[in-house]
Amino acid sequence: MTLKVGEKVVVQRPHFQQLFEKLVQQGYQIVGPTVQNKAIVYAELDSSDELPEGWADEQNNASYRLKKREDESLFGYVVGPHSWKNFLFPANLQMWRTDAGLSSFQESAEPPPKYAFMGVRACELHAIHIQDKVFLQGNYVDSDYRKKRENLFIVAVNCTEPGGTCFCSSMRTGPQVESGFDIALTEVCEDSEHYFVMEAGSDVGVKILQKIPHKTEAPAEIEKASRLVRQADEQMGRTLATEGLKELLYRNTENPRWEEVANRCLTCSNCTMVCPTCFCSRVEDVTELDGASAERWRKWDSCFIVEYSYIKGGAVRPSVHSRYRQWLTHKLAAWHDQFGTSGCVGCGRCITWCPVGIDLTEEALAIRQSELAR
Incomplete structure (x- = not known):
């Protein structure tokens, strides 16, 4: 058959x-x-x-x-x-x-x-x-x-x-x-x-x-x-309320919660390294010591690294809170505008492998609750 x-x-x-x-x-x-x-x-x-x-x-x-x-x-x-x-x-x-x-x-x-x-x-x-x-x-x-x-x-x-x-x-x-x-x-x-x-x-x-x-x-x-x-x-370990999430994050770029999470964040970039969708990269040119040959390499990078946003005159996002805000807002909001989908698939890796246990579902909920409390 x-x-x-x-x-x-x-x-x-x-x-x-x-x-x-x-x-x-x-x-x-x-x-x-x-x-x-x-x-x-x-x-x-x-x-x-x-x-x-x-x-x-x-x-x-x-x-x-x-x-x-x-x-x-x-x-x-x-x-x-x-x-x-x-x-x-x-x-x-x-x-x-x-x-x-x-x-x-x-x-x-x-x-x-x-x-x-x-x-x-x-x-x-x-x-x-x-x-x-x-x-x-x-x-x-x-x-x-x-x-x-x-x-x-x-x-x-x-x-x-x-x-x-x-x-x-x-x-x-x-x-x-x-x-x-x-x-x-x-x-x-x-x-x-x-x-x-x-x-x-x-x-x-x-x-x-x-x-x-x-x-x-x-x-x-x-x-x-x-x-x-x-x-x-029916047995998921976490939940994330996605309704209106993009607009919520766009409205709260100056929410004090960003500073609170920044006080815990080590900017180690673990979350972006284990994420299955993050795609930040940099290009490096390497020359042999004798000058006989050169190579160009593409390597993973992260928006949590201060040098990633560096342009002449300094970094665009020098503070920890601005880099965490960039990552979370891009992942859960701006990604929809760029690619027509969320950048998060709910695998939970960023929660598990964050050395200080920052949970993006908790951060999104905290921002939502703070807006409701105003």
């Missing part, structure tokens, strides 16, 4: 490794979650054995800890410090290299890998779509991003257990993926059962899924998976 896009099937745990094998046979380099340095990070994987089987994460303000689960779930965590932009929009990218006489000029040499992302959450899939708007749909297309994105295969994962800092429900970005994937799966690991409800979201996904042993008529298994996702939607 030939599968169709949108059709759901059940794949038992012993057959999950075949998903890896079929992707490798198609020339994909698989990138997915694994445990490194007491955190779940994204790295190149050779086997499903490298997935974080039996691990979960506990997250709260400025707190991230791994703990062992009571089952053998492969995707029983939420998100770690890495996001998929590490691979599509790398922190360090060589743009070109040339010799002193300009007789040779070489752009970024090696062709980009043909990636298959394994374990993309709904919020993260929205983040990739947002970066598509930034790098592919404006007047200037990022050629490196485009090359990596064109060959990308996405295996998305529906969330069944949200983390303590998650608020994707508020942003309408999860916990269930809706589009933009090649294969989406929901993992069920309970009552001695361990299987995956998989759905093909593209013709390429159909071809891969068709080659893996699966069960097509499985209404009970599919309903159990759907129930777990519905439960996750």
